[in-house]
Amino acid sequence: MELRHLRYFVAVAEEGSLLTAAQRRLNTSQPSLSRQIRDLELEVGAQLFDRQARGVSLTPAGRVFLDHVRFALLQVEAAVDGARRAAEPQRPSLSIGFLVGLEVTWLPHLLRILREDTPDIEVTLCSLSSPELAVALVRGKLDVAFLRREQHSMGLKFKLLTEEPLIAVLPAGHRLASRKKISPKDLASEVYVSSARTSPVLQDVILDYASKAGIVLKARYEGENISSAMSLVASTGGVTLVPLYAQNILSPNVVARALDGVPPTVELTLGYNEANSSPLLQGLLSRVDELTESVGNQSVIQYADTSQ
Secondary structure, eight states: OOHHHHHHHHHHHHHTOHHHIIIIIIOSOHHHHHHHHHHHHHHHTSOOEEEETTEEEEOHHHHHHHHHHHHHHHHHHHHHHHHHHHHSOOSOEEEEEEOTTTHHHHHHHHHHHHHHHOTTOEEEEEEOOHHHHHHHHHTTSOSEEEEOOOTTOTTEEEEEEEEEEEEEEEETTSTTTTOSEEOHHHHHTSOBEESOTTOHHHHHHHHHHHHHHTOOOOOSEEOSSHHHHHHHHHHHOOBEEEEGGGGGGOOTTEEEEEESSSOOEEEEEEEEETTOOOHHHHHHHTTHHHHHHHHHTSOOOSSOOOOO
16 A cells, blocks of 8 residues: 555545546546555455445545545655754744634743743744644644644644633624623524634534523624634624633724623643654643643733623
């Protein structure tokens, strides 16, 4: 079994057609590609595709195989990148990913800790959705990231930083804006804007909260991320639920309010690839407790009263 067999398999699985994969993705002939896939199935010892007149579809064995193959190819890519970096040593560097808005709270303390250990460290930053951050960690594009505990992220480790309460965001002129806290029943009668289109972990927390409160939060609008969801709130007059850190990126025409009762919480973790042996990463991991304590001593409650 060679890497090309795995790449051919992924291409066929994603295109759903041997002909399309051969012509558009692989620059080869369909008969040749068919032989390669049959050879792969013989090597695996299981049928990976069901062949039909209009294309192919994955068998149950093929679906399982696809998840592992994608991960294997990502690891190969990460191994190549790691080898190239090791062969060309440069200034000590660490690449860090954040959920949008988290930098305000965590970055100053993070930089202080990193520069105490390595004064000349070069830090690169990026902001992505939580699933995108997980993929970047798996691929070796990031050393560490502030993200959710994403499922099906083979090879990643997560260290719990904090559990953030969710808060409601609504237009500044909304009828509920005069209240200090918003009840679940109030939310049920409002236009709901989803803030979790690209965050399945946050979406599960919100749906679980709604179910336990006996309400239905059916999104009429969906933001690509928390920032765009809050823009939709301002333009549609709706409401959304977001983690507490999002108050750092509130625009002047929206306000944040605490949820009445015990608010739902979502975990914030520090994620990293367990195959990453960077001494800078290991040094940071050894000081995670110090990092969380530093942030905990700085009040982040500005717009929403989350006390009970």
